[in-house]
Every structure is written in structure tokens, then in C-alpha cells.
Amino acid sequence: MVLVLALGDLHIPHRAPDLPPKFKSMLVPGKIQHIICTGNLCIKEVHDYLKTICSDLQITQGEYDEETRYPETKTLTIGQFKLGVCHGHQRLTSLFPIYRLKVIPWGDLDSLAMLQRQLDVDILVTGHTHQFTAYKHEAGVVINPGSATGAYSSVTCDVNPSFVLMDIDATRVVVYVYELVDGEVKVDKIDFKKTTATTAH
């Protein structure tokens, strides 16, 4: 069992002063094995803070990041899952229809689906829209953990702070979504089981 924290679009200090205290008290060191951050931290202080939660920190480039040497995309393997990370500002994420539903069925062929095929991953984590979404289909999931600080976004109105914890256990992943709604932390759960193997390399 491996716990992976996925978060992004914090936009500290441009759009939010800090993570919500309720989130901070939940994110304690020693519990999480990997952090996947889609980008837009934006400053080193936040990078250092994330490092204190877990030393294995995978970050991709966001367009507002002070640090400009993060890679555009990143892939890593946890359990039997191959994960891909990309912020998404380069990928016309608007094509992602913004539904009110939190979990939407795998539908449109869009740019992110193409990215998922390109990286050849089971789980693709992206950001940029500041809205939590999770697409699910036979071959994989695309997750957007939303903005961990609930930062302003020109794409999404009424952003609630949210992040994602993935509990990866060999071929099974349980995605927990933590969302701060009116000062209360709400948790949602999405179960995903890997059925087909990705291409052998």
C-alpha cells in the first residue's frame, strides 16, 4: 500500500496566502510516500514545505512557477500503475468540458486523452483548471486534483480548495478527494482497478 498525494495550482503567494490550515493539519510528515505536484506552487518556500511532508516530490512546470527548470511532463511507476504528470496549460485544457458532476464518464477524445496515450500511462494527473475532476475508463484515469488553495482561476468560478490522495495497492487504486466546502473538509472516494495491462516495453 502506497499513499500518493496529488495536488497543484497553489499559486502562493499570488492568489492565496497559504494552504488552508485544515489541509495543513492533515498533511503530516511520514504518512505519504510520494507527492505529485502538477505545478504553479509558485515559490521555493512552498517547494520546501512540500519536501517536509515527503521527500519524494515530483513536480511539473506550471506557467507561474518561479523555478523554470521543472520538466513539462513526468512519468513514474508505483505498484503496477504507470503515472503521468503534466500541468496542462500547454494542452488546451478548456477542451476538458467543465461539468458540475465531480466524476464524469470517459467521453470526449480530447487533448488530455491524447497526452495520456502519448505518455502511455494508466493514471494521468493534470492541473490548470482549478477544478477537481476524475475521468475513468477501461484503460485508465485522468485526475485533476483542483487547486489546493482554492486559488482564483479564469477558467473556473467558485473554486473550492481540494487535493487528492491516492492509495495505490498493486493493481488497485482508491482515489480520495478532499475538498474544503464552507470551512468543512469533505471526502469523496473513487475506486479504480487496473484490468488491462498497458503495452509491454
Added chain:
Amino acid sequence: MISDGVEDEDKWLASGIAGLQQNAFYMHRALDSNNLRDALKYSAQMLSELRTSRLSPHKYYELYMRAFDELRKLEMFFKEETRRGCSIIDLYELVQHAGNILPRLYLLCTVGSVYIKSKEAPAKDVLKDLVEMCRGIQHPIRGLFLRSYLSQVSRDKLPDIGSEYEGDADTVMDAVEFVLQNFTEMNKLWVRMHHQGPAREKERREKERSELRDLVGKNLHVLSQIEGVDLDMYRETVLPRVLEQVVNCKDELAQYYLMDCIIQVFPDEYHLQTLEILLAACPQLQPFVDIKTVLSRLMERLSNYAASSTEVSNGMLYSWLQSSNRGTDDDFMLQVLPEFLQVEAFAKLNNYIGKVIEAQVDMPIAGAVTLYSSLLTFTLNVHPDRLDYVDQILGACVKKLSGKGKLDDSRATKQIVSLLSAPLEKYNDIETALKLSNYPRVMEHLDNGTNKVMAGVIIQSIMKNRTSISTSDKVEALFELITGLIKDSDENLHDEIDEEDFHEEQNSVSRLIQMLYNDDPEEMLKNSDIAAEPFVSCFNDADHTLSAACQIICTVRKHILTGGPKRLPFTVPPLIFNALKLVRRLQSQEENTAGEEVATTPKKIFQILNQTIEALSTVPAPELALRLYLECAEAANDCDLEPVAYEFFTQAYILYEEEVSDSRAQVTAIHLIIGTLQRMHVFGVENRDTLTHKATGYSAKLLKKPDQCRAVYACAHLFWVDDSDSIKDGERDCYDLFVRFTVARSSIVPSEKIRCLVGFSLIWDCYDLFVRFTVARVLLCLKRALRIANAAQQMANATRGSSGSVSLFIEILNKYLYFFEKGNSEISVSTIEGLIELITTDLQSDNTTSDPAADAFFASTLRYIQFQKQKGGAMGEKYEPLKVRLAG
């Protein structure tokens, strides 16, 4: 020499102890055989060892303690002796036959103790006699210990109220008189030590003296323990007498210690009621006495007293409400705070602190500030509601500091920081501090570095308490406080500023800007009439009806624009996003209050933002400015402000053309432009065409072929209008489409044909033509991307370099599939098949090195096609004719 001295002392002590033990042994033998005469003889000889003047106080104490133990046994013996019938008066006379005065007085005190216990004479007479007799010893150390012994044996025999020794003739007054006299004499002896002996040993002597101080202080402790000393007696007798001795002894060490001792041993309510007397003594003390520590302790005690009694009284009040059974104790507790007011504790403390600072001319600034700092702590605890007191203290501090300029004494600045931090910690609310007019004036005296530290403390306090600063006046006051972080002062232009520190401090300013908002929409409307403030002048029009929220933005803007090029990249973005948040709130407000006149319009805000970002682009920080322009454009889009959005885009384009030169930055910028433009719905055909055309142009001019290719196929999305989106909005969209169509057609079909198409009856024909037109342009983009990919491949082949271009083809294939699914009729099955064929050949050809990433990408794309085919339904049908040879 010195080490010899120490060794000698040890030797003397050892011999003293030996002599003492030997005589004690004989004394014990005499006691066992009830031989009074021998007992007295040997005890006197034993006590003679205490006559030494060669020992330091420390060693002397050791010897004294041994003698003390023996004397307890002797006292027991005397007690038994009297029980056996020996007259205590005789005994009292008998011990006075001892040859030397010191043993005689020790024995006298011992018998005296038994004498009082026997009650054959009034305690006061015996005590008076003893304390007078002790004058016989004038050697400081010997005298101090003797009197200490007297105090020790008489402690439980004082004629206190409720004690068994209290009688008609013996009053508590006598007890107090006895202790005071003993105290006075001891203090005299103690002070005299200072003046005895050679001057070169002065330092050592002072050290020894301070070891002895507790002997003197013990008396004050005894006084405080006497039950009969009530407030009146304390005020009338005890305190004046003690203070008289303290002031008159003119000894720094004694004055400091004894003042402190008074404050520590007597109860708080006494101090409160006698504040005037106690404080009046302070300016009379010697100039080098560390009076600030003494006063600080006093204020600390009083404020703790106030704090604890508030707690108690709250608790009492609660239990009183519960039981409605009100006792007198409750009354007392509830009256503690009024008591502070009644005795005007603050006024007195403030007054005397002023006097002390005046009297002690040489007191360093740090000392004075410490005093004010303690007074402030006191005030905050006792009178938390009296902000005027706090301001008064700060004012006094300013007065003391005036003319001193910036302080360079690190201790003083540290004290000022703690002085200024105290109200922040107490009120947890910066707004309170902003009301203190003297606050910024104190800050002016800090050096630049410390000023920044203090500004940091202020910001942290705001962040910790999440205080929002909700009016522009307060924002103005706040910026005055933290001005050290906002702009360069003249001096630190020359200073080396650590880059990392600078970043950290500017990031904290950036965080702070988030807190400067007004969240209450009612407040926003309410304040909209009172906007006749000078800083509204950032609008040139005479519109004075700005909302409070907008005023805040103007105020913040005014200040941060003074920050200079290094600060703007930190401070402009949070301001922009604050403003955009406000725009969004205004939008939702407009929906609620449709028809009403709204004072602040998004349009005005965008106007300010445009100017603000412009400042950023001259810094130069073109990439950041470009991003902000795009964010604003999108916000303007949401407000349906086409000209504003267009203006923002134009600015972004200008920056892209003129300022963004790095090729990697260009790639990111162009993708952001395309992404934003794609989401815009506000543009009419003409504007949209211009912007789209330019974006495509930029894409094709990127430095590297693969970048060009990717940007160009992304542009294809700009031409695509999704059916479902366009039709759902009904008639208006149809009309819009019609206009778009006519403009679009004008470039490709003869004008007369347009004329005959114009008319609403033909709108669906127009629509049809329009769709065909857009699909054609999408295809044009994709084909162009293919051409670029081809060129990239040829370049790669020529240099026998990497085979990365295959990936480009697969990406384009994915785009083809996307538009194919979306119903772009110009994309035929055969085109897709051709592309798949091309990629397959390419991957299998010998002159490309194998690329596992491309292989996997292609395989998963083919898998996807297969998946769509099997899905059935409309999608399955669409994919049906597509023939794919699955690789492997």
C-alpha cells in the same frame, strides 16, 4: 597567592570545625550528666570558634550551621532544666557570665527563646532586650549571622495576632517593631561591609556581600508573614520604615535587592494600594540602581494579579449566577479591576516612570524602552480597553527617542520590537494597532533592518489571525507601517541586500496583499458614497462613487507602484488577482441587482489593471505581464466586454512580438495565447479573425520545427466551432453566425453571390456554408502541421539525428481523430488511413533508430481506434469504415 588564600581558608575552616566539635563533645558529656556549669563553659568555648574573622561568608556559614545544630540541643537542655525547677531568670543572668561577647550573645538568644516560651516575662521585653544587646557586635559578618540567629529563634515567638504570645502588653506592633529594628541593624552591617577592607578586594567583597543578602531579606519575609500586618499597618509603618532604610543606606546593591525583595514578598493588593509610596522612593535611589528591572517586576506582578483576578472574578460571577448566593468574597474579587482604576495605577506608574527616566540621566535608551515596554504589558493586561493609554506610552517613548534619529544600539532596537509586538499579540488584530497614532512614529526610530523585521512581525500577525483589512484608510495606515518593505529608502540603495531575504520579504508582502479586501458586499455598497478620497485620482474622471473594495485596490496600487522594478514582479500579480476576484463579485452582484446603478464597474477596474500591468512590462518582466494580460482578457470575456478583452489581447501580442525573445518562453507563451483565445466567446468575427490569424502566424514562426508543428495543430482548435455550442443559444447565435459567414465568404467567393445570400430566410444555408468554411480552415491547419512535420523529418534524416518527428505525426493523427469524431466532414477515412500507413512505414523503416516512446504512443492510439470501433452506436459506425492493421 590567591590559591594560597583559599587553601588557608580551608585550613582555618577545618580547624574551626575541629575546635567546635571537640567542645561540643564535652558539652554533650556535661549535658548528659546535667552539669549546667560545664555545659555553659564548653558551649561558650564552642561558640568562640565563631569569633573568627578569617573566613569568607560562605565558609563562615558552614561553621555557623554546625554551631546552630549544637545550640538546638542546648536549647532543649535549657527547657528541661527549667522544667526541673531551675529559674529561667537565673539562667538568663547566668549565661551572661560568659567571657566573650559573641558566645555570650548566642547563649543569651538561646535562653531568651526559652524565656519567652515560659511566658514568665512579656515577649516584647525579652525581644527588645535581645535586639538591643546584639548591638554589641559590630563586625559585619559576625553581626549578620548573630542577628540572623536571633531572627531564626524568635520567628515563632513573635506576639502576632492569634499567637499565644499576644497579650495585653504585647501587641503586634511590638513584633513589627522588633523585626524592623533587627532589619535596620542588619542592613547597616551589610552596607558597612562595602566600605571595609582594602579597595583592591572590592569586587570580591561585593560578591561575598551579595551571598549574604538573603540574611537581610529574610527579615522582610518574616514581616510579610506576620498576620497582624494588615494593609493599614503596612502603609503606615512597615513600608515607610523599610523604604526609609533603603533610601538612606545609599548603597546600590542593597537598594536594588531590597526593592526587589519588597515587591516579591508582600502581597499584590498591598502594592496596589501603596503604589504611590513605593514609586515615590524610586527616583530617590542611587543613579546606577537597575530600577527598570525592579519596576518591570512590579508591573509584571500587578498585571498578573489583574489577569488572575479577572479569571477568578469571571468564575465567581458564573457561580454567582448559578447559585445566586452572593458572598462577600465575590464582592471583593469583582472589585479588583475597579480597584486599579480607583488608585489610578496607570497614571501613577506612568508618572513615576517618567520621573525615574528623568532622574537617571545616564540610563541607556534600552533601559527606558524596557520600562515603557513593561508599562505597556501592564496596561494591556489591566486596561485592555484603554487604547489611549497604549498610545500615551508609545507617545512617551517617542518623546524619549526624539532627536535620536535611527537607533544603532541593538539592545534598544530589540526592546522596541518587543514594545511594538506586545499590542499585536494582545489584540491579535492589526486594526487596533493601526489606530495608535504613535505606533508608526516609534517605528521610525528603528534602523532599516529592524524596521523590516518589525514590518515582518506585523504581516505575520495579520496572516496568523487572518485579519482582513477592509477599508482603504486602514490599508493606507498599514502601508505606512510597512513602508520599509514597500519601497527603497535612500540609505539601503547602497546596502547589499541578500537575494533570498529579499525574496522572502517580498513574498510576505505579496501574501499580505491577499488580506486587503472587503468581503462584505453591503459594505461595498454602503461606502460607495463616501469616496471623496484623494487617492481616487488614479481615475482621471470625476467619478467619486467608487466602492470601498475598489478604493482598496487603488490604494494598494498607489503604494506598490512606488516599489521599483525589483518589487513589482512580486506585488503586481496579487493585486491583479485581487482585482479580478472583485470583478467576479461585481458580476454576481450585477445579476442580483439588475437595473440598479452600480458604482464600480468592471470596466473601470480593468482600466486600472491595464495601467498596472503596463508598469510591470517596463520592469521588464514581459512573460509575467503577458500572462496577466491574458488572465484579464479572459475575465473581461466573462463580463462581455469585447473592446476591453481585445485591448488586453493586443497588449499581450505586443509583448510577445517585442519582448519575449527566449525560444522556450515563446513556446509557452504561444500555447497560453492559443488556450486563452480558444476559450473566448466575446469576440465578433472580425476581432476573432485578426487575433486567430496573428496567433497562427506566430506559431509558424517559432524557432524549432517540432514547436512550430505543435503550435500550428493547436491553432486548429481556434477555427473549430462546436455545433452543439453554437446552436443552443438560438437566434442570436444564428444571426452572429450569419454575419461571421458573410465576412468570411467575402474573401473567397465573388461578392454578387454574397448579396444574393443575404437575408434571414436563408440563414440555414449560410450556416451550412459557414460550417464548411470552418472545417476547411481546421483542415488547413492540420495540413500545414503535417507539412512542418515533414520538413522536420527531412531535417532529422539529413543530419541522421533523432527520430522525434515520428511522434509529431502520431500527434497529428490524434488531432485528425479528434476532429473526425467531432464531425468534421472534410476529414475522410482515407486521409486517416494514409496517415496511419505513413507512420507505420516510418516506424518500421531501417534508417530510424527505434523509439520506444513513439511505439507505445502509436500502439495506444491504435488501441483507442479499436476501442471506439467496438463501442458500437454512432461512434462505432463512424469508425466502421476505418481499416487498421494492428501492429504486432
